[in-house]
Amino acid sequence: MNTLVLFRSCRLFATMIGLATLIGCATTKPGETLYQRLGSAEGIANITELFVLEIANDDRVIAYFEDSNVQRFREKFNEHLCMITDGPCNYSGDTMVDIHVGMNVTEGAFTAIVEDLIEAMNKADVAIGTQNQVLDRLARLRPEIIYL
Amino acid sequence: MQANFKIIVASLLLFTSLTHADTRIKGTGGVSSISGGGGGGLIPWATLGGLATQDQRSITGFITRANVDDFTLDVSGVALNLHNRVEFSLARQDFTIKANDAEISQDKYGLKIKVAGDLIFGPFPQVSIGVEKSALRDPATARALGARDDDGVDFYLSTAKAWIDGPLHRTSMLNFNIRSTKANQYGLLGYGGDNQDREFMLEAAAAMFLSRSVAIGIEYRQKPDNLSALIEEDASDVFLAWFPNKHLSLTAAYVRLGDIAGAQNQNGFYFSIQGGL
């Protein structure tokens, strides 16, 4: 085995990650909840609003929402996002399974929704590291949403 | 054979032309490996190329050039992804010895099947099994060096896991392969030699998305050393991949290929462009 070759490449990779740390990690304060990092109540409401607009303009998923009550969705999604990011909210909507059962949400529709949320967070200037923490929590819900 | 390639590519394009097949998350199809299948560059990964979901089909095509001290390697190929379950790939490799402009070409045929798990979602890593068949078009060099066969088959087991919220809150991935092979320098110098046994080789990759469009990573490929006349060493690379959108990727890498056919320390740059539908 040519371990020197491997060692050199690892060193270069580590340097690249080191640089990425310097660029990317100066922003998070310890002890802050994810909810706070998203801008608390105001930030969450803004993201939800932008998210609803993204969905409204997304041909890939709009059909699912044809008969939905936008006002209710906005309110419940907002609460849900607040709760899931450790904010001070009680989610009063239905369970993920109860909501999405019978819709036959495909894997692709789930990705589309994730991309819409990413776009909403981009527009709300949420840092990518914070975005990823949100997405990680939502991704765990996927089995309660798709192909039901 | 050239004509065959074109017919196959054309029919693959026809086959997928009516599908809208890009609803996996950008970057999760990786790029095109030198043997044509989805992966990194030097090794395949458990991920299947393209962005087809279980309800879709997708196709990717690529061109790659690696330019190290004494050699160049040009690769082009296509891969078809059926329902993110089965991947067929085809590639042509043209290896040029700079000193005398001599060329060694080979064809690569690949099949990869996802058998379990998922790259991103759920607790289990994505596990795939694959077969790569290589056939030399110019076997003279391989024979002169003592290789036993002009063609050969590799089998591999591959496993990959990505974490959306990985280290530094960046989406990151690890991939490990075990390969059973007799290949000499990816098959370019034939199969088998004084050492005629199949051996298990380890391959690994790590990658991190710095942004939604830019990933960096590292790969390592352990290689056998079957020809007593020559030394063969392990290979590695460090790469930067850019995904400007879901249909295009550009990869640049620094590769260290070790000793090749008597020329030591073959290092250099690697560029690859991939298009997908």
Ligand code: HEM
């Ligand atoms: C992690 C991803 C998702 C989360 C967290 C989520 C969450 C929610 C929430 C909180 C509601 C409102 C619940 C209520 O009214 O009681 C809702 C409703 C809805 N969701 Fe999702 N959802 C997700 C993914 C999706 C996807 C991928 C689709 C389909 C493309 C979808 C389609 C819908 C529809 C159509 C409604 C409205 C239902 C109605 O009007 O009764 N959701 N979702």
